[in-house]
Amino acid sequence: MKRIRSKNYSVPGLLKSFIKFIVFLLLGVGLLFWVFRSQDISYQAYCSTHQIAPEDCILWKKMLKDFLSVKWIYIVFIFIAFFLSNYFRSLRWYLLLDPLGYKPHWINSFGAVLVSYLVNLGIPRSGEFVRAAVLSKYEKIPLDKAFGTVVLDRLVDMISMFIIICFTILLQLPTFSKFYNDQLAQLPLVQKLIIPGLLILIILILWLTRNTWRKYPIVRTVKSKIQGFYEGLMVIKKIKQPRAFFFYTISIWFWFYVMLVCALKSFEPTSHISLASSLVIYVFGSLGMIVPTPGGMGSYHYLVILALAYYNIPPGDAFSFANISFFTAQFANNIILGIIGLISMYFFNKNYQSKHV
Numbered sequence: 001m002k003r004i005r006s007k008n009y010s011v012p013g014l015l016k017s018f019i020k021f022i023v024f025l026l027l028g029v030g031l032l033f034w035v036f037r038s039q040d041i042s043y044q045a046y047c048s049t050h051q052i053a054p055e056d057c058i059l060w061k062k063m064l065k066d067f068l069s070v071k072w073i074y075i076v077f078i079f080i081a082f083f084l085s086n087y088f089r090s091l092r093w094y095l096l097l098d099p100l101g102y103k104p105h106w107i108n109s110f111g112a113v114l115v116s117y118l119v120n121l122g123i124p125r126s127g128e129f130v131r132a133a134v135l136s137k138y139e140k141i142p143l144d145k146a147f148g149t150v151v152l153d154r155l156v157d158m159i160s161m162f163i164i165i166c167f168t169i170l171l172q173l174p175t176f177s178k179f180y181n182d183q184l185a186q187l188p189l190v191q192k193l194i195i196p197g198l199l200i201l202i203i204l205i206l207w208l209t210r211n212t213w214r215k216y217p218i219v220r221t222v223k224s225k226i227q228g229f230y231e232g233l234m235v236i237k238k239i240k241q242p243r244a245f246f247f248y249t250i251s252i253w254f255w256f257y258v259m260l261v262c263a264l265k266s267f268e269p270t271s272h273i274s275l276a277s278s279l280v281i282y283v284f285g286s287l288g289m290i291v292p293t294p295g296g297m298g299s300y301h302y303l304v305i306l307a308l309a310y311y312n313i314p315p316g317d318a319f320s321f322a323n324i325s326f327f328t329a330q331f332a333n334n335i336i337l338g339i340i341g342l343i344s345m346y347f348f349n350k351n352y353q354s355k356h357v
Contacts, residue, residue, distance in 0.1 A: 031298020074266035118338025
């Protein structure tokens with residue numbers, strides 16, 4: 001029998017994935033090191049003004065000490081909240097797949113969601129494709145349609161995040177006004193316009209050259225794939241339970257918010273922060289996750305520390321909290337539950353197939 005080797009596991013493919021992993025990891029480590037250095041300078045200045053001895057003013061030692069001082073019951077609550085948030089995500093995903101005629105088992109849909117978070121720790125933004133691919137493998141759903149529903153799921157997240165940001169800005173307008181005046185208003189106009197300008201230029205070039213690149217076979221292939229992808233996106237119009245969809249969406253973000261609140265409560269210097277102020281920190285942290293580093297490494301730290309500064313949290317405590325929140329709410333949960341999801345799907349589908357042979 002001729003042996004077939006999948007492209008996904010070819011040497012060039014693995015090498016490319018490994019290079020991506022290294023690049024994103026180095027970016028995350030570099031950002032985290034930069035945050036550490038800047039916070040270390042701020043911490044030294046803080047120690048100087050508060051007459052703290054130099055031997056007691058070592059940032060990484062303080063961080064380790066603060067890690068050991070957290071109230072671990074709240075860490076357990078973080079784990080539970082992460083589980084519930086993604087369970088509701090899998091239920092919402094089921095509603096997106098149902099109009100296409102697919103009814104995946106909850107273990108596969110839930111497991112695929114958990115695995116996607118695990119994969120994102122290695123290669124950011126690859127988890128969405130892996131999530132669709134895993135479900136496609138176990139449930140025999142065409143990959144383009146599964147991926148279309150995943151993209152729709154993320155699109156709903158983007159809209160939800162925009163609504164949360166607008167609500168938070170209105171609720172905490174003084175804080176955001178101060179942030180704008182301190183951080184953004186001083187930037188030259190050229191720097192403010194550079195990203196929108198580049199996007200407009202790219203779109204313009206693609207539009208002017210559309211008759212040239214439409215002729216290539218690869219473009220026609222992509223176009224046929226997009227049709228299945230588009231069908232997945234249009235599922236939003238056919239959802240049979242819109243109220244359940246809305247409830248699941250609220251639940252996803254509510255439990256993510258609970259994770260942040262529990263992280264704040266677990267650390268004494270941040271335990272007094274109000275629920276409204278927690279929402280600001282939650283928004284800043286979520287924006288930090290947009291940067292394609294493992295789990296938002298570095299960028300998450302920077303923006304959370306920046307938000308905490310507006311609530312007068314000292315630099316050393318802010319750095320400690322950013323790491324406590326990141327490594328418990330992001331890394332530990334993603335790794336532990338991701339591995340559990342991977343193992344659960346493997347054994348469930350293995351036993352299921354053996355019973356139906």
